[in-house]
Amino acid sequence: MALNPVLGKLVSKRVVLASASPRRQEILTNVGLRFEVVPSWFKETLEKSSFAAPYEYAVETAKQKALEVANRMHVKHLRTPDIVIGADTIVSVDEQILEKPVDKQDAYRMLSRLSGKEHSVFTGVAIIHCSSKGNQLETEITDFYEETKVKFSDLSEELLWEYIHSGEPMDKAGGYGIQALGGMLVEYVHGDFLNVVGFPLNHFCKKLAELYYPPPKHTVQHIKHDSIPSVDTFENLSDGESESSNFTEHKGANKLDSSRMCPSRPVYNCENSSSVRTGFTVPLENQNGASESAAKLPSKILDLMDGFKASKALFVASKLKMFDYLKTKGPLKAVDVANEVGTSVCGTERLLDACVALGLLEKTSQGYSNTDSANTYLTSDGEYSLHGYIIHSNDHLWPLFTNLESAVREGSRQNHRAFGRKAEDLFKDYYHSQEVKQRFMAAMHSIAHLTARDVATAFDLSQFKSTCDLGGCTGALAHELIQIYPNMKVTVFDLPEVIANISYFQPSEQCAAPVTFVSGDFFKDNLPEADLYILSRVLHDWPDEKIHVLLSKISAVCKPGSALLVAEIVLDEQKTHPARAVLQSLSMTEGKQRSGSEYKQLLEKYGFTDVQIKITGTLLDAVLCFKKNLSP
């Protein structure tokens, strides 16, 4: 879901970016827009002198780029997109238009012209709404431009050539990239920075807002173009086809809905933008002027109210291995997925559509297919598959959280209610049931593999020659450590029944220095010798008495100068963030999450000093501490 609700309106549409520019792709991807990239074949050869102003050239070129792609997709591939976005960035200085340099000399000419002066960067953008009527492509073109003024310092010949030899100027308008080395040439920027980089995101969002939520008729003359409507304003507006007209009326929404087009929508003209209809019709209904009185709905709360449905949709689609089928066989129609999985067609279709709405799948006329992140994280063999943890969440955590009210009332785990068995008995299952064991190991492996790099690189661990990962399970972190620190010998220490089942989780490529697995119980048995001990996602699970046993043992076996690395989510000092950790606490294990100062205090109690905390901003944080040197 895009953060900006206006972009969110495009989620269900087939959006194509008609640009090869990696910067444009990045700017739009970063705000959550999902789109295909089909670079335009339109040659940027329009006669510049025929345009009264430089921006007109940029806008026309953007339009032609987008139209070429819309036509090509419609004719050649018989796949009409809903929206095609084209853009063109130019630099204007001394009444000249500069595009991308053709060679180094050309780059030199451009940059020396810009040296010590202010110039304008114009990006023209065209948004083309497409539809197909009787095999004819119909388009509505909306275009606009944005101007940003940039001033360069005086550039010495030496700097100029050094910059040109870096290769950076060659694919950039005006011969510089403000977002990288070229930033060093710039004295000031007046206006939208992203416009210089290649895409005026802010103006684009405003333009979409105008298109998708035009103001009520009587205010058409007074449109203000300087604000993107707030999230709350637009969360009011429905995406759902099934919502009653009453609700829509209450909200005063004006939708651009191609299924209910009518020929005479007002054209909204504003400075540096225009909207042109070419055989394309736009909606009139719902312009009832009620928006001023629309009640603001609390979008965050509404999202939370729906959160459980979204989680369950993800869990069920994962459990039914829909993402696996779609990876190998997609795109598939709902009926084909239902046949593969053995489910009802209508139920499958609803679930697949829900997954599209959640951004997990894509839907085209050929059927459903995985998004890139579904391929990476949701398939059971994806590189960073979370499948194991998702199944654990569905089978184990979901029933526990269903009994959260009792858990809060009683202050204890709810295994007896959720599974009809006490926690201790469930633990016995772990020993006896291969299925439970495998599921748990797969869950732990999912998270360990995903977080391994962050943990392994949170600190420079190259000084340690031998490392022991206590409770290291399948060795996911151990393998990562060896990749990053090839001279390190890594031992994983875990229960015998874990070690007996690790083979399935080992990487296919044999590491030059393999991980050593040693069985044992870290509460009872001798720990292998090492310079560095690791406790990753261990401490939060155990009560204080057990932690006392474990940290006392590690402290006793650590030689002065050796270290302990703890990987956990570190809470802020108020102990209310990150939410992930606080929510995890609700499962009411006997352990607890801790803040940075609590970890420091705990570790110092067991003779560790120089406690360093690294908040990684990802799934796990890291705490490194050293065993005190003996006093001289």
Ligand SMILES: O=c1[nH]cc([C@@H]2O[C@H](COP(=O)(O)OP(=O)(O)OP(=O)(O)O)[C@@H](O)[C@H]2O)c(=O)[nH]1
């Ligand atoms: O500071 C920066 N200025 C400009 C850029 C990049 O320059 C190009 C501009 O070229 P154009 O608009 O013709 O777009 P292309 O890259 O050729 O792709 P199309 O397929 O859309 O024609 C653009 O990539 C800007 O991002 C920059 O990076 N920094």
